[in-house]
Amino acid sequence: MAETDIKSINKRPVHDTKAREDIEKLSSQYKDIANLSLTKHTDGKVYIKKQDGTLLGAGIEISGSDVDLSKITMSMSGQTLKLLNNGAQIATVEIPTAVVTDEQLTSIIQSKIDDGTLTNMTITDNSITPQKTDFFNVIDITNSVIETTWGDGGYNAVKTDYVDAIDEIYVIINSVSGAGNEIKIDYYNSSKTLISTYTPDNDFYTKYRETIFTSPTGGSSVDYAFARIVTFKLPIKELKPEGTVYIKITASYIKTGDSCELRKTLDTRNGKYISLDDKYNNDLIKNIDISNTNFKTISNNSLLNYKKVAVGSTDFPGNNILYFTDYIDTSANKEIYIRFAINSSMQITNFSDVALYDENKQYIKTVYANPGSDTSKEQANFAVIYNDMTFEANKELENGEKVKTITIVKLTVPDEAKYIRFGNIDLYIKQFAKLWNFLYVSYEPITNTYRMTDTYNVEINTDFKELVNECIEKPKKTMCCIGDSLTNWGGGTDSTDGFLKIVHDKTGVMTNNRGHAGAWWQIQNNDESINGTSAVNRVDYIVANNEKFNLYCFIMGSNAGSSTDTGETSSNKTTMCGAIRYCMETLKAHDPTAQILVCLPPQRAEGNDGQLLVNGVIKKIVEDEYSVRTLDLYRHSGVVPNTTIANANYLSDGLHLGDNGKTAIGNTLASEVKYMLCL
Known part of the structure; x- marks a missing residue:
């Protein structure tokens, strides 16, 4: 071959x-x-x-x-x-692989911006997707059911196998009670050793129980009248003890043969949707309800939020099984249409009792589906609009279930009622209805008799930049400024006049003035305590107190500077050169990911030749040896003495900053801080 x-x-x-x-x-x-x-x-x-x-x-x-x-x-x-x-x-x-560092890449991009090669770098409308952001998560709920095996949990109870302790779990059970004491949670570590058991109190059930009644899969009419599907939201993340990896859930008051289910969400939509990332889910976000935001609205075609119901209400006296917690606005619409599907051959005219409320949702009275012979009770005004009844379950609903009867009734609401609630649903509807997905209430006549109610309309404001700025409290960046009298007297604070106030106002960075008049880089009078005045002393103070800032800024060198590099290492803190090396090495070891900026002192009325030499020494050490950025206030701040331009008020006395000098330094420094902290 x-x-x-x-x-x-x-x-x-x-x-x-x-x-x-x-x-x-x-x-x-x-x-x-x-x-x-x-x-x-x-x-x-x-x-x-x-x-x-x-x-x-x-x-x-x-x-x-x-x-x-x-x-x-x-x-x-x-x-x-x-x-x-x-x-x-x-x-x-x-064979080496070529690697471009972040610093090299930043320098390349900046040079292209400076020479005009890169211009008009803007983000076009609608060009940013959730995948290009860090404040949205894309959540897949295609399969929201949590698989587990239910075993014996004791008398009238079942218990899951080991389940991963995810942040939030919904448990759905068929319960003959619905009034509490249905749930117990066992917490286990990674070795599946029991840590503790959580037995909820009444407050838990009040907060996390959502009762939804429907027909169970068997039993007598008495069982039907009292059985209900109960849904609990289990906030595992909030409740679990440290070290929890697995849980087991016990569900009580379970009838033989009835089923239970665990779900990651009650959302019945299939596919993917977006949610806010946990790191932005701070107290500000938690206090914002969907009703008072302008960036997202979710509406359900049904007027009833049928999943939120509760037990007991004085508005529905007598045999009160349960009532819907939400109100229906009838101030403008006096005709309400109700569609239900039942697995029995019967015609039902009167749907339920109806509680009436005024414009302030204050109770007026109740009108009744079946007042019987009690003349003190007022009849609710229901009328049958549509009724498809057969003796075989041949009407297939959207979820595949089949029923014998689909009925639509119209309620005419009294003029005095601005809001209504339904309660004491007709017994036969409770017995045989598929109320979970097919109880549908509308202002408009209902034409699609087979449609499920879980159809959502979602609108999102595309101007999410405004949303982020208004609704997400960004963590504040911080900086400290170590300096001499230029900083001590001219820096000010976030709230008092000085160049640091300008930095704060323009960047939002929280500043900390660590200036001390007469200070040097090197230690003075052999004072090595953390309370000394030199830059060395103040760096030692930061480390000793474990202080951390996003940016450490030095404005040093106006006093006792050296015009040459005398070569001392960081072990010698008594010279300017040794002290600079000590400050750089100590801060980098203390806070390796923070930024350091060294500002070279500005011009003065006298001694500029010497200041230029000192600045050159500082610049060479910090840039060449420690890759630390410098800001040349001598050449680039705009500050010049009165001997150059009379009465410019850049300097107040030939050395220290006047009002215009503070403004010039503040603007120059703010621009640099924005760049270094990516603001």
Whole structure:
């Protein structure tokens, strides 16, 4: 069989995708090798040489006199180049991968902005999606059911197997009570050892129980009258003790044969939707209800929020099984249409008792579905609009269930009622209805008799930038400014006049004035305490008290500066050069991810030649040795003494800042702070 090289393979059709990928990868490696060669350097070592003559690696000493470079072959494995002599590996070389640092990339982009190459860098409308943000999560609720095995939980109770302790779980049970004491939670660690058991109190049931009544799957009419599906929201994240990994849930008051279910959400929509990320779910967000925001509205076509019902109300005297908690506004609409589906062959005219309320939702009276012979009770005005009744369950609803009767009734509401609530639903409807998804209430006549009620209309304000600014409280950035009298007297605070107030007002950064008049970089009078005045002392104070800031700013060098680098290391804190090195090394070790900015002092009335020399020393040490950014206030702040421009009020006395000097320094520093803290 003839030999086949890479080039000839690439020209032939390869129908297997994996084979094609492998061939292309191999071809790429051979191309890389083809661009390399071997050369023996003057030091006697063998180097790999690129096409441009660059030598790679530190050179290889190949032992033995029988090595013929012409017989050496090369192969690539990832970033490793293997050298083989007649097929035997004699050496390996790691081929470096080019890496661009964040600083290099930032510098490149900034230079392109400065020279005008990059302009008009704006975000177009509707171009940012949830995937490009960090404040939205995309949640998949395609399968919201939590799989578990229900076992014996004791008398009239069932218990789950081990379930992962996720933040929130909904448990749905068929209960003959609905009044409380249905739930118990056992907490387990990673070894499935019991940590503790949580037995909810009455406050829990008041807050987290949602009772929804429906027909269970069997039993007598008495069972039907009292049975109800009870839904509980279990806030596991709030309740679980430390170390919890698994839980078991016990559900009580369960009838034999009845089912229970665990769900991640009660939302019946399938697919994906967005929610706010937990890190933005602070107290401000928690206090905002959907009703008082302008960025999202969710509406249900049914007037009833049928999932929220409760037991007991004085508004419905007598045999009160339960009532709907929400109010229906009837101030303008006096005709209400109700659709229900029942798995029995019967015609029901009167749907339920109706409680009437005024415009302030104050109770007026109750009108009754069946007042009977009691003449003191007023009859509710129901009328049948549609009734499809058969003796076979041949009407298939949207969820696949079949029923015998679908009925639509119209309620005419008395003029005095501005709001109504339904209660004491007709017994036969309670017995046989599919109320969970098919109790539907509308102002308009109902034409789609098979539609489920869980249809949501969602509107989101696309101007989410305004939403974030108004509704999300961003954590405040902080900075401290270590300086001499320029900072002590001219810096001010966030609320008092000075250049730091300007920084705060323009950036929102919380500033901290650590200036001290007459201070030096180096320690003074051999004072090494954390309460001393030098930059060294104040850095030691920060470390000793474990203070952390987003930005550490120095404005030092106006006093006792050195015009040359005297070369001391950080161990010598008695000279300016040693002290600068000490401050940089100490702060970087204390807070490695924070930013450090060193500001070179501005011009003065006298001594500018000396100040320029001092500034040059400071700049060279912090930039060249510690990669710390400097801000040249001498050349770029706009501050000049009165000897240059009379009465400009940049300086008050030839050295310290006047009002205009504070403004100039504040504006210059604010711009730098914005850049360094990405504001």
